[in-house]
Amino acid sequence: MTKKFSNEVQVWIRYGMFQMQQGRLEAARNLMKRSLKSLSKQQHVTIISKFAQFEFKYGDIERGRTMFESLLSSYPRRVDLWCVYLDMMIQTNDITTVREIFERAISLKVSVKKMKFLFKRYLKFEELHGSSDTVDSVREKAKHYVSIFSTVE
Numbered sequence: 453m454t455k456k457f458s459n460e461v462q463v464w465i466r467y468g469m470f471q472m473q474q475g476r477l478e479a480a481r482n483l484m485k486r487s488l489k490s491l492s493k494q495q496h497v498t499i500i501s502k503f504a505q506f507e508f509k510y511g512d513i514e515r516g517r518t519m520f521e522s523l524l525s526s527y528p529r530r531v532d533l534w535c536v537y538l539d540m541m542i543q544t545n546d547i548t549t550v551r552e553i554f555e556r557a558i559s560l561k562v563s564v565k566k567m568k569f570l571f572k573r574y575l576k577f578e579e580l581h582g583s584s585d586t587v588d589s590v591r592e593k594a595k596h597y598v599s600i601f602s603t604v605e
Contacts, residue, residue, distance in 0.1 A: 458490040472510035508540040
């Protein structure tokens with residue numbers, strides 16, 4: 453299948469998911485390396501992101517974190533990657549680490565629309581997992597961001 457459809461991202465993703473679900477972690481990891489050789493550079497982010505998600509679900513969480521961290525160091529302004537990473541980390545219930553990731557995300561220089569989305573996610577997370585103090589802290593950070601942005605214009 454991967455030989456005939458070597459340039460199809462979904463074939464690699466589905467086969468990798470199958471390998472991970474079957475517990476063949478090393479085979480899936482090798483498959484990701486093969487896929488990166490076959491696919492164009494534009495598709496690498498998609499593949500690495502998906503395989504990192506598979507690591508979170510079926511494999512080693514720490515390896516998934518490392519994969520996302522390397523992606524985010526290369527593409528720091530990709531809010532979609534930050535959101536997927538945060539979703540995966542929230543599922544691990546490591547609240548302190550999730551807060552650290554949110555703090556890194558809201559310190560980025562991205563568009564107002566993307567920052568608004570990040571602050572909403574952060575606020576929702578704190579409402580579910582934090583105290584009233586942490587919720588207030590996020591609101592203050594959002595107000596501070598708005599005040600800085602409004603003085604720039």
